[in-house]
Amino acid sequence: MSVWEVRMSNSKGLPYFFNTETKQSVWDPPSELSKEEVENLPGAKEHLSSGAGGEGRPGQVRASHLLVKHSGSRRPSSWKEENITRSQDEAVEILRGYQEQIGGDTKKFAELAKEHSDCSSHAHGGDLGFFGRGQMQKPFEDAAFGLEPGQMSDIISTDSGVHLVLRTA
Template sequence: MRNILHRDLGLHSYFNCWIPHNLTDDQRHKRVHFATEFLENLNGASDYLLAPIAGGGVLKAALSQLRPTEATPHPSVKPPGVKVSTKLYVEYGLKSMSSTNLPPNWVQRTSRSHNRDYFFNTVTRESQWDPPTEADVESTTIHNSGDGAPTQVRASHLLVKHRDSRRPSSWKEANITRSREEALALLDGYRQQIVSASGGDGQVEQREFSRLASQHSDCSSAKAGGDLGSFGRGQMQKPFEDAAFGLAVGRMSGPVVTESGVHIILRTA
């Protein structure tokens, strides 16, 4: 049987056993949700290949919404094999599987560790247990829509580098050897500390963010508590820019993957 997902880090056997060809549609949906949550944590790692297999109609249908510019034939396989990046798979492929009418950029996912659904913003990388409210949407819209869209934002970040970062060294460590998965785990721990110190209204405790950034960020901005100052479009790497401009003031992103490493971002103005 051909593997449904191939990548160059040796995960093909993992997915081969999780999404076999003989599952029912319901079972396959559940496995796809698991794979998506896993891929989310590896977003930006490398490209994935969706290969044609027996019973793969569910995934083909999910990817059928991709525009032609977002899916191109993989040179090593014959059509209908489709090469699609993790980001495109997660942000576009699973939209057709959502059973809830959600605001733009929000999707519903299932947390295996907590065995419950949660809601994820594919632009800002925010996640929350409760469905996004009108206030959540309006808050982002006010800051990011129409003629009132900002030309600049101000943000702080906490960066954790890994061995595959563009420059795997920092003011703390001359040679960074941790894996991307280890970097994501560290970042998640810092994010949970910040969330725990924050109120229940979604506003992030900036002092805790600054404290952790000053101690743990692999960016030189750690000296300023992670503060990057104000910046406009085109000044940051695209995933970072999209997340920062997509956030409302006082809100924190989920993990954002760039060539520099993995970040959490707090928009401050």
Template sequence: MPVDPSETGLPPNWEVRHSQSKNLPYYFNHAEKTSRWEPPAGTDPEKLKVYMAKYHSDTLVETPAGQPGKIRAAHLLVKHRDSRRPSSWKEAEITRTKEEAEEILKGYEKRIKAREISLGELAMSESDCSSARKRGDLGYFGRGDMQKEFEDAAFALDVGEMSPIVSTASGFHLIERLQ
């Protein structure tokens, strides 16, 4: 049942659905029968942010611990115009520079270190990754599942520890090891 576009901020014929296989929300155009992970052009990012926080922020499904060689981490991603996919659930086209993206993430890092807000809380509204709905939680992953720079940083962390800023082809990340 499509939701009123004035609530979601999505253009006509678009709605938010939930992927059972990835446990993540995605965008579906019921007129064209097409889907995508990033919001379509013409989306109102502020309305979408409010809608997603209200209806899609607690969809995390726990995976049992004890998977050999796998860790669980969350992250906060800030993309820039040179990212491999310069769009996100918040913005159809990301135009900020690399330097601007890094400065934004430095500000988030400062707030997290000051214990003003947690990485997970901040990820829900500010991360450019679709994992934002799950407080940045990427679930369990092993070696070879992520980009090398991300993986190396995540595997080097102790549980509960946060990485310094990590640059990958996707953008800039702060990573928190969960398990």
């Protein structure tokens, strides 16, 4: 019986591999496991995307986001700012400016997310990968699932801050 299982990161919205004996977490599949063994781990069917083509499982969407945190965010700090003191209204105004710059340009969205998003997903242009229902905060989930691929949401607010969500698949 394998000591590994697949879990979902709440902060990144990405699957990771957890060793139940050592309590070690790793992003990449354990090297000692074959592809078939990885696919049969507990949690693999729920959390791993099928195939290398970048397609999610049924019931999943893929989205990117641009997050602006504020002083009322559950963790008012980020990779670029240790102590975020702006108000929610100020965060919304900043996001409105980004929204205007983006227009409908998905490349511009990724550029602005990479440069300005308060989420660690900024390193990937805001890409959160595939996720299903129950894996994101409810307002974020509702926005992502309510969009068609290529559509961008208006500003939504969660416990994390204010976001623009771009559904990518």
